[in-house]
Amino acid sequence: MLTLILAESALETIPKKLWKHPVVKRYSEKCGKLPKFLLLDRSYHHTAIKSLKGNEKRGRPDIVHFALLEALSSPLNKERLLQVYVHTINDYVITVNPQVRLPKNYNRFIGLMEQLFEFRKIPPTGPPLLTLTHETLPHLLQKIKPTFVLALTRKGEPHTLEQAVAKISDEEKTVVMIGGFPHGHFSTKTLKLVNETVSIDLEMLETWTVTSRVIYEYERAISLPKKRLRELTVERKTS
């Protein structure tokens, strides 16, 4: 079982400080929603976002979108061997039900995330597919109780992903942390929670690329591709 945390992710509603910014006001009118119910998005609020603290790590909901699509459509997730959490830059945590089918369309995904920030639960009634809680990363880890926490970061020790995953695949409960932001690094606060940091490439890789590769490498480490192909062979013989 692998637990993946997209940490310090660039996903948040438009902060109060920007509600009166002309760019945000125009965007809010166009969407017909108050700014507090809208997601911050660098594509649309570029000039406004510049005045925010740590702005290079903020306003990129597309990163969470792609990374979640990669994670949820993986064979590992289909086998129910993956649990994903999205931790945001402002200490919200989205618990992702492995069975959720996220919209592939970006604009619909944004609408869904805005609903989630408003109602804290999707769907609002019945068993939740997405849940939003105000929660720090240390608190989330206390709940998960991992036996090992690996963070992938440009500042880590150089190891191939194969080496890094070989080490964790024997662990009882591993958490892999991937940054859900476009630039910069994990905060010192986050790095204190980690057993090991690893850099898997010479350059910074996109969050969705790392997500996809970690999951695939983990599948390989537990021989999932071979197992599933055996099932395919049996399926074909009997049909």
Add this chain to the structure above:
Amino acid sequence: MLTLILAESALETIPKKLWKHPVVKRYSEKCGKLPKFLLLDRSYHHTAIKSLKGNEKRGRPDIVHFALLEALSSPLNKERLLQVYVHTINDYVITVNPQVRLPKNYNRFIGLMEQLFEFRKIPPTGPPLLTLTHETLPHLLQKIKPTFVLALTRKGEPHTLEQAVAKISDEEKTVVMIGGFPHGHFSTKTLKLVNETVSIDLEMLETWTVTSRVIYEYERAISLPKKRLRELTVERKTS
């Protein structure tokens, strides 16, 4: 060197047959563009698209978007060892310059593709980053002159991706074909162009997942992760 073709991709402008459909007319007015300059998108033209032939394979530009982002941000591409072509369901071919930086934002990507279908070249003047030509798959392959063509499809022989890639990584010029559509299979016409078909999983995988995994497995086969990590180690020692 790996050549990737996203084949029969669900990327096209709105076909003439739908220009007068109420859903398309409303969408066209909202966008302020004539339907012939707009991309067909199932998210917005769902009721209109149903009347099209083979509609289950059409109107999903997000698939090409994600798959290209995965491909272009890979270390393989950064090393200039990857060439990507997008072949569409209507026999257009997009030649992707490995150095292009595509918009991460979906709406901007759509805008860019609409420009590409209108002007056939991006940017319209100077060295092209994206080129659109009216071209069949056999014609594209004649130009590429591959020594081996591998297609990944649910109907292929069951092999792990590792096995499939091990076989092609020694080839002088390999083409890997991945379907750029959401459902269904390659056409018989396409399958005739292929040396081998392989199924890498029990279930259908998303185009972007297959793209990401093929590239990563190819990188592994040519020991690129190790090579790049050696460079990282040298970089750190000397800085």
